[in-house]
Amino acid sequence: MFEQNYRHAHRLRDMQKLPYVVVTNSHLSHVYELYYKAFDKFRKVSEIKTVDDNDRWCNILRETLNDHLTAIPRLVRGILEVQGTMKPEETDKFTTTMLKSRISRRVIAEQHLALTETFHSPWHFPDARPQQDSNVDFVGEVFLKCNAKEVIEGCAEATRALLRGAYGDQAPIPEIRVEGHLDAHFPYILSHLEYIIGELLRNSIQAVAERGHRHFKDGVPPPIEVLICETAQNVIIRISDQGGGVPREILPYLWSFSKGPPDRRNLRLQHLERVPKMAATMQEVRTPDQHIGTSPDEGKATKTPAQYESSLTTLSSRPPNLCLGIGLPMSRIYAEYWAGSLELHSLEGYGVDAFLQISKLGNKNEQLTTRASMDAV
Incomplete structure (x- = not known):
């Protein structure tokens, strides 16, 4: 509880330090009010001493997580609208700091909610009969046996189905071939990995x-x-396509939230108006009836525990022509938050190679200093 309020206080301070004309933007003002409301609500919560106290605290967390689903689209719309009043480097730094902090807060909150649901589950107690669906492979939101091949195939099938539905059954949807260390597995928060891969x-x-x-x-x-x-x-995943590469005029703005050609910036604003809420998960690239993480060959699913449905699973799919322009920079933030990296190499006229490096969580060489510095911002 104290940790959550500490992080909200830092973000409020960052927004208060923005130029007046920036912070009065209606979208950024909305984000500020969200943070202040959460800060004010959390500071009034009494010390948690009992299970009932914790349950009441969990209700507050769920409500706050749901309220903050509007934060990302409103933040990005505000940053795009105030372009010119701040240097692009400054707005990108501010946006990245806000989003990294948001990830850390949601991870803490949803891990607490997931562990609370585990505690309340009948199979949690020592004398309970073991159940096959007891989600023993999960510790809260962390999936201990995340298999890279299964996640890739699940995301690929979901994405192919979405684009096939948008373009028609006769559309030239490419095959996805997965090679290499097919048994590679590691502990990870599944929704984060699905978002990046997706x-x-x-x-x-x-x-x-x-x-x-x-x-x-x-x-x-x-x-x-x-x-x-x-x-x-580490686990390194390379995704190579022959889609023609990234246009040269777009390449310098690939990882930026605020920079870009004016015509594309206006288009992004129009598209963001159609996305009132955003959790930044694989649900943005799937059809609603699909189960993410399901391998088409093996028919088994890897999904979050049934006892707790993460607030990161609230988005339905978006159509292919709804380009928001934040997928890559958001994916890099997720990767770097867990001490990984995301790089992209484009050969114009041919295709793109994307390299995702995943740090195996929990090993002794995990970059805890880097994580701590991110959490403290």
């Missing part, structure tokens, strides 16, 4: 599908190659 695959599949038949041999779109490499400390 955004990368969505970009690649969409680029290939929209490139045109004239670039395909025998009318068959070239497959997207996914290579998994496992080391003692």
Whole structure:
């Protein structure tokens, strides 16, 4: 509770230090009010001494998490609208700090909610009969046996189905080929990994599908190659496509929330108006009836515990033409928060190679100093 309020106080301070014309923007003002409301609500909570006290605290957390689903689209819309009143580097730094802090707060809150649900579950107690669906592979929101191949295949099937539904059954949707260390597994928060993989695959599949038949041999779109490499400390995933690469005029703005050509900035504003809430999860690239993490070959699903439905699973799918322009920078923030990295190399006229490095959580060489500095911002 104290930790959550400490982080809210720092973000309020950051917003108060913005130029007056910036902080009075209606969208940024909305975000400020969200943070102040949460800060004021949390500071009035009495010390938690009993299970009933904790249950009341969990109700407050759930309500706050739901309220803050509007924070990302409103924050980005505000940053785009105030462009020109601050240097792009300053607005990007502010936005990145806000989003990194948001990730840390939601992780803490949802882990607490998940562990509370585990405590209340009948199978939690020592004399209870073991159940097959007791989610023993989860510690709160952390999935202990996250299999890279299964997550990739689940995200690929969801994304392919979404684009097939948007473009039609005859659309040139490329095949996804997964190679390398197919047994690589590691503990991770599944929704975060699904979001990153989902955004990368969505970009690649969409680029290939929209490139045109004239670039395909025998009318068959070239497959997207996914290579998994496992080391003692990391898992590296390379996603390679032949979608034509990133246009040269877009490349300098690839990781920016605020910079970009004026015409694309206006288009992003129009699209963000159609997304009132955003949790930044794989649900943004799936159809509502699909189960993320389900391997089409093996037919088994990896999903969050049934006892607790994370507030990160509230978004329905968005159509392919609804380009928000924040998928890649958001994905990099998620990767870096867990001491990983995301890099992209584009060969214009041919395709893109994306490299996602995942740090295995919990090993002795985890970059705890880096994580601590991120949490403290």
